[in-house]
Amino acid sequence: MKKSIEKNKWGMVVVGCSSGGLGALKEVLFPLPSSFPLPIIIVQHLHPEGESYLASYLDGHCQLSVKEAEDKEKIDPGFVYTAPPNYHVLIEKERTLSLSVDAPVVYSRPSIDVLFESVPPFMAKHTIAILLTGANNDGTKGMLYIHRHGGLTIVQNPENAESSLMPQSAINAVQVDHLLDLEEMAPLLIQLSRD
Amino acid sequence: MDNEAIEINLLLEAIYQKYGYDFKEYADASMRRKILHRLELFKLSNISEMTHRVLHEQEFFEILLQDFYTSVTEMFRDPSYYQALRKAVIPILKTYSHPRIWVAGCASGEEAYSLAILLKEEGLYDRSQIYATDLDKNAIKKARDGLYSAELLRKYTSNYQKAGGVESFSDYYVAQNQNAVMDPSLKQKILFSTHNLVSDDSFNEMHLISCRNVLIYFKKALQERVLGLFHRSLCRQGILCLGAKESLHFTSHDDAFETLMNHEKIYRKK
Numbered sequence: 001m002k003k004s005i006e007k008n009k010w011g012m013v014v015v016g017c018s019s020g021g022l023g024a025l026k027e028v029l030f031p032l033p034s035s036f037p038l039p040i041i042i043v044q045h046l047h048p049e050g051e052s053y054l055a056s057y058l059d060g061h062c063q064l065s066v067k068e069a070e071d072k073e074k075i076d077p078g079f080v081y082t083a084p085p086n087y088h089v090l091i092e093k094e095r096t097l098s099l100s101v102d103a104p105v106v107y108s109r110p111s112i113d114v115l116f117e118s119v120p121p122f123m124a125k126h127t128i129a130i131l132l133t134g135a136n137n138d139g140t141k142g143m144l145y146i147h148r149h150g151g152l153t154i155v156q157n158p159e160n161a162e163s164s165l166m167p168q169s170a171i172n173a174v175q176v177d178h179l180l181d182l183e184e185m186a187p188l189l190i191q192l193s194r195d
Numbered sequence: 196m197d198n199e200a201i202e203i204n205l206l207l208e209a210i211y212q213k214y215g216y217d218f219k220e221y222a223d224a225s226m227r228r229k230i231l232h233r234l235e236l237f238k239l240s241n242i243s244e245m246t247h248r249v250l251h252e253q254e255f256f257e258i259l260l261q262d263f264y265t266s267v268t269e270m271f272r273d274p275s276y277y278q279a280l281r282k283a284v285i286p287i288l289k290t291y292s293h294p295r296i297w298v299a300g301c302a303s304g305e306e307a308y309s310l311a312i313l314l315k316e317e318g319l320y321d322r323s324q325i326y327a328t329d330l331d332k333n334a335i336k337k338a339r340d341g342l343y344s345a346e347l348l349r350k351y352t353s354n355y356q357k358a359g360g361v362e363s364f365s366d367y368y369v370a371q372n373q374n375a376v377m378d379p380s381l382k383q384k385i386l387f388s389t390h391n392l393v394s395d396d397s398f399n400e401m402h403l404i405s406c407r408n409v410l411i412y413f414k415k416a417l418q419e420r421v422l423g424l425f426h427r428s429l430c431r432q433g434i435l436c437l438g439a440k441e442s443l444h445f446t447s448h449d450d451a452f453e454t455l456m457n458h459e460k461i462y463r464k465k
């Protein structure tokens with residue numbers, strides 16, 4: 001994978017969403033072919049005591065393999081990783097994932113800000129960050145971080161989002177690169193993955 | 196390497212040389228988050244400035260140290276884990292005349308008290324000894340006091356019930372002002388003390404070790420070493436319990452243990 005970072009502009013996709021996220025994720029991920037070369041890491045806010053159903057649910061609806069992130073797991077292309085309920089997920093510079101039970105951030109664990117801001121600076125400029133529907137402002141700081149470090153920011157059009165607060169909050173704070181409806185996301189991702 | 200990563204390495208090296216605490220083998224991402232967060236709170240201009248203050252102001256170091264510990268915990272965290280203990284582990288502990296239990300990384304003590312309650316309800320408490328240790332001396336002090344905010348009681352009561360509690364959780368504490376004071380009888384068999392998993396060694400032979408949500412903060416190599424310490428500290432057939440998202444798989448210790456309950460990360464030394 002190291003080689004392909006040098007060859008390609010984009011090395012990884014991080015995604016954050018909250019209420020309404022399940023349906024939105026399905027729409028973004030479903031069209032991506034199993035050959036999609038960028039690993040995807042997702043924080044979807046979950047009920048802390050909920051079962052880990054998200055990964056298996058999405059796995060059933062995607063061509064890519066979706067799995068729940070494990071501690072110190074290698075980040076591989078072709079995989080989609082979801083944050084387990086009640087744990088933050090962070091990205092290590094060795095391209096592995098770490099879990100943590102640090103206090104919730106913006107009332108959330110997992111938190112989108114924690115994931116996005118954990119991307120090491122040298123990786124952030126090769127990272128595509130996507131923020132979807134949600135009813136709080138987790139993710140805004142994270143988007144700002146990715147933007148400042150030269151990464152690409154994509155936000156769901158709040159007008160068509162199930163909950164507009166989260167995408168709107170990011171738009172107010174960050175000069176985002178793309179404001180898109182859900183069905184426009186996969187085609188753009190496929191195109192970017194060829195850059 | 197980018198400058199920020201170099202500055203963090205230098206900060207951790209300074210802490211190690213000056214105060215003897217070794218955080219160099221803690222997972223980077225989480226350490227970086229804590230350092231940058233503190234940087235922002237104190238409006239410092241860069242990490243090198245932080246290193247300077249760490250070297251010259253002990254009080255500043257103590258604040259940072261408290262950030263590095265993540266003493267976030269609860270009573271009966273992951274209720275299904277305690278259900279599994281009742282079902283699969285208590286019967287094994289009952290075969291020992293004096294079970295010795297080590298709660299490593301006990302934070303402010305909630306996990307140790309939860310175990311004490313469980314042992315009590317299973318009629319095993321009086322002949323057991325719980326050793327509960329943590330690196331954070333403030334957390335250990337809080338654990339000894341056994342004084343928790345009453346705000347948390349609703350959550351703890353609900354956890355207790357989901358964990359298969361057979362009594363009323365309110366039997367185990369008295370409400371005092373805004374606090375819940377744990378029943379003193381629960382403390383009798385718990386020995387709280389500081390212990391550093393990075394540098395301190397084994398101190399007794401254990402029948403059960405519970406180390407939950409600590410290893411995730413370590414890099415792989417340190418995880419391996421600490422698992423080695425647990426292996427050395429367990430008796431033959433001793434039981435090792437890890438956090439819900441920790442595992443022996445993909446470690447060199449996988450072969451030295453058998454899985455007792457996979458979903459709950461409960462293992463047994465071969």
Ligand SMILES: C[S@@+](CC[C@H](N)C(=O)[O-])C[C@H]1O[C@@H](n2cnc3c(N)ncnc32)[C@H](O)[C@@H]1O
Pocket residue numbers: 101264265266267268269272299300301302303306328329330331334390391392393406407408409412438
């Ligand atoms: C998230 S808490 C886990 C508390 C409890 N076991 C639970 O699962 O709820 C992690 C604890 O590990 C402790 N810790 C970190 N490094 C340690 C070390 N080197 N030795 C002992 N304890 C350590 C921290 O101080 C903190 O209290």
